[in-house]
Amino acid sequence: MPQQPRHTGKPATIDDVARAAQVSRATVSRVMNGKATVDAELTRRVQEAASSLRYQPSTTARSLSLGRTNTVAVVVPDLTNPMFQEVLRGVSEAAGERDYRVLVADTAGDPEQERRSISDARRRCDAIVLVSPRLDEADLRDLLPALHPAVVINRLPDGVTPTVGADYAAGADQVMEHLLSLGHEHLVYLSGPPRSEPNRARLDAMRRIAAGRAGVQLTELPGGASIGSGYRAGESVLECRATAVMAYNDLVAFGLLARLNELGVAVPTDISVTGYDNIALSRFSLPPLTTVTVHHQQLGALAWEQLTALLDGLGRTDPPLWIPHLEPRASSGVVPATVHGRPRAEAQPTLTPAPVLTALAWQENPDVEHGDRVLIGDLAEDHRLELARAVSGADVPPVHSSRPYLHPVRTGAGLDLTEVTPADHRHHYGVSMAVALVNGSSFWGGRTYVRDEGPTLLANHGRQQVVAESVDGGRLHQEVLWSDHAGSDLLTEQRHLDAAVLGPHAWSLRWRSELSSQHELLIESPATAGRRGAGYGGLFWRLGPATTTTVIGAHGEGADAVHGSISPWVAFVQHRGPRVATLVLAQDPEHVLPWFLRADDYVGAGPALAWSSPLRVPPGEILTVSLGAVMLDGAATAEEAEALAAQVW
Template structure:
């Protein structure tokens, strides 16, 4: 007799071959211990001989379970829900379960019917951010047990995994208030969203607690398209910052702002929520609150599995929310703040500004948002003339690691405090994992700004301490900025190098470096015939932008060092610490660095520049 194809073999065939009942075969296959060992062995032999494979459906019916769970989400296009799904799928898969996914398309009226149908096909249900009204949800839950809710608090007896979105939105508001913003727009999410209601309640509390805070609430939605369509209403609201319901709304907002010529964050700061994977790649990168998306799914599964199996439910809480500060937020635009009425430093949130009755002159940032590969360090940007012309550039396309005015050194005991690639003899510029950090340990302000800084290598070990003094005053129809840094080798000997000292000719850069913006024309003036590498006590850039002419005069008031200078390709200059030879500091030895700058809304010739430089030298 020919062999029967395996897809026609039934449990009855196995029972006949083993000379037992169908119930005995079922007990053996389900691992029951009530079958005698010799009979169980006979059944297993028959199964192998006939190549029997039970029907999953039949087995599910006999066991009364499907080993499937249903997941109902409002919108599968939202990366937040995708990550929650991934967490549930990965965690349930290890327990032998599969996931049936259903989407409600943000339609609360269809949600109950979809949840009921999904639950009938599966052993249990997870509802992510259900949009049902509270009364309807309470009616539904007893019919779909066991069930777990994600981002919606359930009644007693129903497990919930909830992010505190009220806390999340307050984190964002506090960040913006710290930057000086007082008039904010909130782009509200779906009206039926419980997390949106939590945001609105938290915003009401913030208005009561924060003096001068004004919040404009604008109906929006949850998608990129909703954010894109909101721009005109945002601009009409006359706000300085926007809190978007989620990152997708923020993406749409950023895209439309770019199209209409609104600079972010120079004109308007924008924040999101959830920190989905694309947030750091937005243009500009998006400041948002990190939410543990995949972890939410994993915890939801743990609690659901406990309900299915009768085990003890996990007591784990949701991890602490974190603010991811990126490039889409900054201080309030200078024209939106009251003038200081004098030249002086003032704290504005988490940075400091030098202002006068003409407005912002300079902003001092701590570099906390700089990528590690840029060698994070405090810097000045923007630095402007009294007429408002910018004379610094930060992270330009040609050299992303150059930031306004900073103390940037290519090599400190092998650590880069310059950023970007390091010159390696025989290989050329090479991206190494050798980028250090300069961290401010405290700022005091009187007539000057004084910053105490520690320099760390790429392993987090301290290398130098620095006391930095920045002072501004009106001078010569413009204004004058004095920079003085005293470095101390408190932690042992220090060798300062440049690419020139490690094999690259004429690349002795490193020190107080001033990166200027490009212009229609740039003229370099110096006391030497060739400014590059010269020991001229001063250097000037005369630039023309349309009808505006500016001069930046840089003076070395004390020890004169060779000038590293560029005027083609990009514009920048600074006195070099290791022009052709390394500079060595012995333990506890001090190194003093000084630079004086005059910022003028007019052109200087060489003789006037020399006269002004002499008045600035000590």
């Protein structure tokens, strides 16, 4: 019979377990390592003895026995960079599912320290992941054969070692095209570490675009990868007299923003600034940073998939590059009205033919956390473009009245016709159902206008949440629950978004919402509280900045002719440097409401539910709110805008 284990106060050893179970040390070892060849009765005795003695097997001894450590190394150039933290998280979470531990080495971006760390870490682990290594190409390729199994992130594939990464050149293309569309012609690139492959890819893309565009100047300044490097570059950026800066990453952009603020330079009024990576803090900078999303955590998980294949004896693969996407925010704007102290010349419309649209379809965006939907447009010559994105709004701050919204909404040529969290009104979110007050709760965001007090920040912000949705080609249906500021259910909205191709260079979006509640709804606006002309609230479309914006309505041209009018449609013709686009907003002809419209301090418009008096909706009655839109590449006349509006309804 097994001996009764003795508790001595010291950690139990494998010999203690063997004596208690009356088996050999080898049998205990086989049981602890999960060998299936051990007799069931012996296994039971060993497990009972180990449990009673609280025996913990030696990981070192187990590693020697099995010939592996169940540990992988991840070598990064700078662990203080949130981008590398996300990569590490992706590797760690995926490795943990296979009971692997992760050893991390930070090389501080020093190639010699990196070489030593790589060799030392590989001796202690079963495999290694090299993240953006700083070794030059020849040294890296000489070292890799001795590291197998290994995976490299963010370097060019060599055909031998599995390599994962993102298409950093495509992201740079998007940033540069965005700034050029805003009229910028002289741009600065604050470069990253010289040995960084993503830096090389971005720089090559920017040089290619600049070389192919007449009048475009690209200035390259040495930067780095840290906040400090961006901060130190402030004066150099201003000395070159460019109108826009593309920083190597978000950290560099943060440092530059801080220095420009100290120097009294306004962003984006005086100069535009963009980053890269879309780290978590980028949307909270002042102003929120225009940047490029790269899903680094997924890159880490993908690297682990490649490493797992090697550990399991399978062949290597080089998965396709992740495609980054631009996140336009308030740090980028139109080129300043004067450049180098002289008036900016009026830009002429582009003569480049716009892409031809052939088909549209909503689909799930696999690259976002909250399950957003994207509207994909098929263009001629097998090209595709994201024309619109339906964002869940789950991360919209409560003080902005959290809600789903559309952004970006683009023309077929890629010009954005929406903006989110701009510096002038942080609570503006592309296209959304934004109502100043419903039963005392704000679904507009920001301050509430209080009679005899003026705009006041109250704790009255409600929330809209998508609770169900479905897609059918160009139609997106969403069920949206509106909750008041106390968290109670207020109303239910059935939202329908229908997209269609209107012509080779135009497409339409028709938004219809049906709101109903078991309670009476009281819809108000600042105008109903005494603020003359401020009847905003309903479906609201916030446009981005432009070199020039022309407003056209059925009753005349200019914001004053449209604001408060019962015009069936309104058109915004926006010049963005040498490019031009038209947005036509059209109301259902059977139910036209007064327009709330702005075009001077900012550009936006929407039909007003409570223009001058409150709107009451009885319990159980359905309130229908609708708006159509046409996105056109090129400038439309009043007659053309009216004809396009007629095609929507």
